[in-house]
Amino acid sequence: MKDxxxxxxxxxxxxxxxxxMESGVYTFKVASSASKPEIRDAVESIWDVEVLKVxxxxxxxKSTRVRNSNRRxxxxxxxxxxxxxxxxxxxxxxx
Numbered sequence: 437m438k439d440x441x442x443x444x445x446x447x448x449x450x451x452x453x454x455x456x457m458e459s460g461v462y463t464f465k466v467a468s469s470a471s472k473p474e475i476r477d478a479v480e481s482i483w484d485v486e487v488l489k490v491x492x493x494x495x496x497x498k499s500t501r502v503r504n505s506n507r508r509x510x511x512x513x514x515x516x517x518x519x520x521x522x523x524x525x526x527x528x529x530x531x
Contacts, residue, residue: 438474440477440481443474443478444464445465447528448464456518457528460520460524460525461521462528464516464519468514470515475490475517479519483526485523487520487522488521489519493518495515497511497512
């Protein structure tokens with residue numbers, strides 16, 4: 437079994453994700469090879485909550501150009517997981 441901290445990379449910080457947190461929906465950046473059952477098990481083991489549903493999004497990195505040349509590049513691809521909790525909350529940003 438993979439380490440749960442290798443599957444969940446970081447929470448997504450945006451206005452939309454903050455608004456969804458109030459209804460028990462959390463968004464995380466996850467490893468690109470992670471499956472929905474692995475994400476569910478990782479969230480449940482790290483924060484000791486019950487996960488109701490997991491949705492995933494594969495996002496393609498934006499294309500960029502390098503200054504002073506005609507070369508093209510791209511930002512890295514990423515995968516996000518939108519996790520809906522049955523009850524409770526995850527203490528993400530406590531001091």
